[in-house]
Amino acid sequence: MTDLSKRLAAEKRFKYIAMFAMCLSLFFVVILMLKIFTTGSGAFIRTTIEASVYFDPNTIEVTNESSIKAIKKTSYVNLADQIVKDNHPNLNDEKFILVREMYTRKFDFQLRDYIANDPNIIGKTILMDITASSDLDQIVKGNYPRDVPEAQRKINDYQLSVLDSLDADGKISSTFNLWFFTNGDSRDPETAGILGALMGSFYALLICFSFAFPVGLLASIYLEEFVRPGKLTDFIEVNINNLAAVPSIVYGLLGLGMLIGVFGMPYQVPLVGGLVLGFMTLPTIIIASRASLRSVPPSIREAALAVGATKTQTVFHHVIPLSLPGSLTGTIIGMAQALGETAPLLMVGMVAFVMDIPGGALDPATGLPSQIYLWSESAERGFLEKTSAGIMLLLGFLITMNTIAVIIRRKLEVKW
Amino acid sequence: MVENDTLALKTNNVYVHYGSKMAINNVAVDFHKNQVTSLIGPSGCGKSTFLRCLNRMNDVIDICKVQGEFHLNGIDIYGPEIQVENLRKQVGMVFQKPNPFPKTIYENVAYGPKIHGIASTKTELDDIVKDTLNRAGLYSEVKDRLDDIATGLSGGQQQRLCIARAIAIKPEIILMDEPCSALDPIATAVIEELINELKENYTIVIVTHSMQQAARISDKTAYFHLGEMIEFGVTSNIFTNPKHEMTEAYISGRIG
DSSP: OOOOHHHHHHHHHHHHHHHHHHHHHHHHHHHHHHHHHHHHGGGGEEEEEEEEEEOOHHHHOOOTTOOHHHHHHSOOHHHHHHHHHHHSOSOOHHHHHHHHHHBOTTHHHHHHHHHHHOGGGTTOEEEEEEEBOHHHHHHHHTOSOSSSOGGGOSSOHHHHHHHHHHHHTTOEEEEEOTHHHHOOOOSSGGGOOSHHHHHHHHHHHHHHHHHHHHHHHHHHHIIIIISOOSHHHHHHHHHHHHHTTSOHHHHHHHIIIIIIIISOOOTTOHHHHHHHHHHHHHHHHHHHHHHHHHTSOHHHHHHHHHTTOOHHHHIIIIIHHHHHHHHHHHHHHHHHHHHTOOHHHHHTTTTSOOOSOOOSTTSOOOOHHHHHHHHHHOOSHHHHHHHHHHHHHHHHHHHHHHHHHHHHHHHHOOOO | OOTTOOEEEEEEEEEEEETTEEEEEEEOOEEETTOEEEEEOSTTSSHHHHHHHTTTGGGGSTTEEEEEEEEETTEETTSTTOOHHHHHHHEEEEOSSOOOOSSBHHHHHHHHHHHTTOOOSHHHHHHHHHHHHHHTTOHHHHGGGTTSBGGGSOHHHHHHHHHHHHHTTOOSEEEEESTTTTSOHHHHHHHHHHHHHHTTTOEEEEEOSOHHHHHHHOSEEEEEETTEEEEEEEHHHHHHSOSSHHHHHHHTTSOO
């Protein structure tokens, strides 16, 4: 009998090391998630101040036609100022500025949308929850400390006293921040939303998919089914594998130099961003598709050929349907990777401040990761929340896409 | 055995090379209409290679070079005017391992008629599928589940489905490459019985490892050894009175 104790001990040791490594990585993931969630959850809540709003026809100055278009063109800055004055009587000019700062700068837009919704409101008085400025919001959420010297605070003592008296009157409340999901970017954290970046990423991925999937699928079919293996295919194969490992910023440079520089495509649009992401995803798709084509048993090809199908019929009737789940899985995983890529977007300009929500692939836009990057660069505490919330959204999409890939693989996979 | 039956497929001076390696060396076999011809011999003797020359399945192998005469009803099947898809419509094939398409039973049988445009209407196609499955002895077993995936059938049923798929396009010749090697004895017996029935309408060439099977089902037998055809003749003669000593050694189990 040989002594097994040494070998068994080694096995046990290995097991513990592996378990330790797993626990360590799990620990880091949990820390990361906790950090993101605790920082980012604030972005879904916004602080509002209740005020009575009199839609004074004298201040509004809407022309008689009062069509929605005219309402939207009119400026409501004066009305907004008037409402703040009405709710805080007896302010001198200096204090009025301080109190006005407590409300969002975009109050006038809020008023505009309200009137556009219901023009009959003009001349009436209602109670309205007005969004607070981001600095006030952060004080209420407790993210800014109150007990530091006034000079180190964004909100001064007078504003704090106004806040406290408003709070005592029960006028401060928190509501769900729908704006985060329905607004484009903004200079003010309280009105900044992710929808613009989301749509930018959506259009970019749409372009990416419609370019990379057919091209990748057809390239893999050609390489796997039609071309005779030889020096040329070996060369192509090596290059495809290398391309899959090329840093994404290089693809960004390709987009900048070729698409924008040579072909004169516009800067900053999802069309170019999507094509660049498509270049980047192409090798992944080709490699995955070739692998899934190769996993289709040769007996199926023989069976089709033996009943007199042509090569093309064999491939399109039998081989592709069987390999499609694998190709799709590879494509979705490649697109999930593309969704998270920032560097190519930076190179083609999809990282600028864009307020409008893009309506198509040719409108200026940012993408999700570049929006997160932009927000992370901002100094305001309010954007820190947005950064984490944006990451949460991005992670959510990544997990969803990868889950879809797994489901497709499970559901459509052919059992032999 | 009547010796003046019509010739279905005549081969002569057949040489096959895989690259520089010779796989078939000067083989000549004649296949007669409505007969079962079996090709027997030890592994690697070239019998499958030879079989695959008859419907040009070797075309897909780049390094495979086929030379010789192959005349189907007097027409050279390697001739320049021959379209290989049409040839395979005339010469069907059944493979060693059952390889139904992972589609429905119906689609498996209907595929050939569909691509060759044999049926013009859906009812016509339905009739072909039903008739074909009947002739393959499978209809009664699967008539209620024509829309089930074919890979769910048993091995023997799958192989009969493959035979049905081959005869659905009404070929003249059916090539069978060890069709029973993956099946149990009962399924094998069913297939052998089917081959006997199919003989009435088709010319059958079967490669088999089992000498008993060759003896049971074939009218003629060709014995292959290392790429050469050693002996060809009426099956009963080959098994009872082999002329060549190597054939005798093989059928008596001394080599193989």
